[in-house]
Amino acid sequence: MSRVTAQYPPLSTEHIDLSDIEFWGWPLADRQAAFATLRSLDHPPFYAEPEFIFDTGPGYYALVRHADVVEASRNPEVFCSGKGAVSIQDLPTEFNEYFGSILNMDDPKHARQRRIVSRAFTPRMIQKFSDDVAQIATGIVDDLVEQGPCDFVDNVAARLPLTIICRMMGIPDDSYGMVLRNTNMILSGFDPDLISQDMNAAVTQLLTAGSELVDLVTTLGQDRAENPRDDLISALVTANSDGELLTTTELGSFFILLVVAGNETTRNALSHALVLLTDFPEQRELLLADLDGRMAGAVEEIVRCATPVIFMRRTVTRDYRMNGHDYHEGDKAVLFYWSANRDETVFTDPAQFDITRSPNPHVGFGAAGPHFCLGAHLARREITVMLRELLTRVPSIRAAGPPDRLLSSFINGIKHLDCDFSR
Ligand code: HEM
DSSP states (O other): OOOSSOOOOOOOGGGOOTTSGGGGGSOHHHHHHHHHHHHTSSSOOEEOOOOSSSOOOSOEEEEOSHHHHHHHHTOTTTEESSSSOSSSSOOOHHHHHHHOOGGGOOTTHHHHHHHHHGGGGSHHHHHHHHHHHHHHHHHHHHHHHHHOSEEHIIIIITHHHHHHHHHHHTOOGGGHHHHHHHHHHHTOTTOTTTSOSSHHHHHHHHHHHHHHHHHHHHHHHHHHHHSOOSSHHHHHHSOOTTOOOOOHHHHHHHHHHHHIIIIIHHHHHHHHHHHHHHHOHHHHHHHHHTHHHHHHHHHHHHHHHHOSBOEEEEEEOSOEEETTEEEOTTOEEEEEHHHHTTOTTTSSSTTSOOTTOSSOOOOTTOOSSTTSOTTHHHHHHHHHHHHHHHHHHOTTOEESSOOEEOOOSSBOOEEEOEEEOOO
16 A cells, blocks of 8 residues: 555645745655655754744744754753743743743742642553553444544544643543644644634634633632542642642642643654554554553654654753854754654654664653653553554554644644544
8 A cells, every 4th residue: 555645755845834824734755755854954954933923033043953942851950941932932921821831941940840740640640541551442442343434633543642631630521622722723723624824813722722722621620629529630739748839829820731732642642653553554454463561662763753743942041062063042942852763863764654663762751851851651541542442442543645744843643534443
């Protein structure tokens, strides 16, 4: 069967503009070739900032090599997250109210809040959710089998992570739809299917989406502060032995971070998994031959190939030389995980989906450092359980056409993906 992602010849440097949204609509093979060209340059390429809702800043260095992404991540004193934001443009103040999460903070503020929110990810919590994950995955595949060929994103990939996060936070069932809609809006990039192309209308849409999510969780937080239960919100809004707790504002932005960071990422990893298993049938056979033995490797390789979060930005705090290039205070450096995960000096044959790849030092969850993904264990668990359930009960499931991709430089998203398992 031919691949569901098209293959095209490479392009040269002057045609590559990472700030041009059209670049992100290029076919996979073109984007792969473009980043290979950028990785081969002597210095990290510099780009003007894309024009979007916020004021345009001084431009940014694109860190496209694995070594640069790793070194910048483990040097938060030099490559910090708290100046401006981790998006390419600095966040205006009104956005910080909703979107100013721990992602955009440095220590000691970051460490304090990360300690508190880590209560969501203790072994006890993860175990509790593991049982939920298995039960939800079974229900999703029950529905899939009954329904027959359909859109994999809506019917499978989107359902598991959303349900888990809503359960974690104790969100009532009838609010799940709003949570999904608003999350899609926040991470819409510039995709015209999801957000207005009029800047003022888009700002209003984003702020409304943020405030609806915050209102929902604030009401729950106020209730749990007075009547704590055995749930995560109660754990976050009541003080632990060190007297630490989240304020209502912090709870709101943590919730937005959870739904955004935990929902869209895992959903897209699952959708990409189906594309990869369709495009590389020999890898599917390998996995099916030993699901238990090869699943862990397959999940890491899916996260490497998918790289659902394409980049995070850092701001340089002082003059610094890294891998032969001089950075100066105030420089913006964008860590392109998507490119680092295809760095041919680290990964042999990087375009090949290889579930036996070992070692696999991908940076899909970020590289080692204070911001390394807090939900990595949960995400691995969700992908593992969902794939095992699918490949056990509908082993012939495959993508029935090319993925309908999100037009975004930040999230490697798939909006729709027809699936078939009728043979
Ligand atoms: C395949 C799924 C996922 C991917 C690819 C992913 C990727 C990432 C990346 C790249 C970062 C930023 C690292 C950095 O700036 O250095 C991050 C941070 C984070 N992720 Fe994930 N993530 C995933 C799933 C999840 C899930 C399921 C949750 C929670 C339910 C979650 C919660 C977080 C949080 C809270 C942070 C912020 C950590 C901090 O700033 O200290 N993620 N993730």
